[in-house]
Amino acid sequence: MLRGKRLSVLATLVIVLAVAAWTSPALAKVTIKQKVGDKEFTLQLYGFSQLEARAGEGREGKPPGESGPRFSAQRIRVGFNYFHKGLFSKLFLDFNQSHSSDEAGLPKMIKDAFVGYRFNDAAFIRIGMIKAPVGMKFTIPGWNMDIVERNKLDKGMVLERDMGIMLSGRLIGGPADQKLSTSGIEMGHEKWGRGFGYDIGVFNPAGRSAAVVWDKSVLGDALAYAARIHYDHGLPLHFEASYGVSEQAGGPGTEDFKVLDIGINSFLVDGRLHWNAEYIDGKNILGIDGWDQDCLTVTLAWMFTPTIEGVVRHYAASVTRGDDPAVPDTSLGNTYVGFNFYLKPLNPKHRTLQNHRIQFNYVLTSGDDDGAWTGKWGYQQEAWLLQWQIKY
Known part of the structure; x- marks a missing residue:
């Protein structure tokens, strides 16, 4: 009897999630409120x-000489947020990541x-595995991106997620009548209010950053700020x-490793032009004195219709290998040209809630490509990327 009830509850939850994901053009999620005595959570x-699906000569991980399509998943994520008065917590899992690799001290999933x-x-404090507050596009949620992926030409230099403690504030000095407030879960600027904000954090060494070597022997001696x-x-x-x-x-x-980011x-135009x-x-990539790399990214997007958005993003990266005079300074450009097709018309008031969509990007390369690039990351040959995202 009890087993049957549990199965019924599970089946109902699955149906609710599926219906919410398909029908809602705004941020759909299941919210459970419960009272225990006079306490509510x-x-x-x-x-x-x-x-x-990804294809082209530049597709990452392809065998030499092959350019055909490969089907895969980028993110398969489930999250849980808990709130009780001023207390809050977040657990966010990615089932497409390793459950055994412990970069930064926890499994990557x-x-x-x-x-x-x-x-x-103006003040909320967090401790645990958190996004370090470096990188504007990196701290935007993964379901709100303009293109299919975060190119490592800039994402490779952020400090990524790390175990640590962080003090944050939002909406400071904004109008008192704005209908927004923080929950404590905010990573970047998910809420488009008015006012100043800040984040200050101290972490273990940035073990999940592509610009840092995860070496447990420095734990307790080295930190990230x-x-x-x-x-x-x-x-x-x-x-x-x-x-x-x-x-x-x-x-x-x-x-x-030192990194500066400005965004x-x-x-x-009522949210149509983005x-x-x-x-x-970044300075001293992988702890190598003189290995410096920078990247400028510019994005332009326009909503042609309530469901179709055209997007162009250009990455312009350059590298200096002061550690090795024999390695020349080089530059690399990656340009994404494509569109986003939203399965539900976007409401201009909820322009950033880009939930259910199909994205297509064609990636063009320029500069010292096709093997001449002496920096890290980026496409050196052309590729195309197709993604279907569902959000609940």
Whole structure:
């Protein structure tokens, strides 16, 4: 009898999630509110899946000489948020990541795992596995991206997620009547309010960053530090600047990796025109003195109809190998041209809730491509990417 009831509850939950994911053009999730005596808590369940086909000479991981399509998944994620008065917690899992690799101290499938306390909008503290506050596009949720992926030409230099403690604030100095407040779960600028914001964090060495070597022998001796300030004026303007350091980035006795990031993001013309620009500059990649790389990214997107959006994004990267005079300075460009097809018309008031969509990108290369690039990451040959995303 009890087993039958459990199966019925599970079946009902699955049906509710499926219906919510298909029918809602806004942010769909299951919210459970429960009272125990005079205590009330809230539990939210949500997730998204990104299923893909990729092809072309530049496709990552392809055998030499092959350019045909490969079907795969990028993210298969489920999240749980808990709230009780000022207390909150988040657990975010990716079933397309390793459950055994422990980069940064937890299996890679555990994307976020933190607890915290919210004093008010201007101050909330978190401890656990958190996104380090460096990189504007990186701290935007993975279901809200303009293109299929985060290109590692800039994403490779963020500090990624890490175990640590972080103090944050949002909506500081904004109008008192704005109908927004923080929950404590915010990573970047998911809420387009008005006012200043900040994040200050201390972490273990940035073991999940592609610019840092995960070496357990430096734990307890080396740390990572990151800070960000930003300002929002509603949808028309978001500006942020951040700086981070991961000590002994290549192992004991190596150099510290340092990274500076500046970004601006804007929605205009009732949300139909979206543009952003971001510059990131990394010093001493993998702890190697003089291995420096930077990248400027510019994005332009236009909603042609309520369901079809055209997107162009260009990455312009350059590298200096001061550690090895025999390696020349080079530059590489990656340009994504494509469209986003939304299965439900977007509501301009919820422009950033890009939930159910099909994305197509063709990636063009320029500069020192086709084997001449001496930096890390990026496409050196052309490729195409197709993705279907479902969000609930």
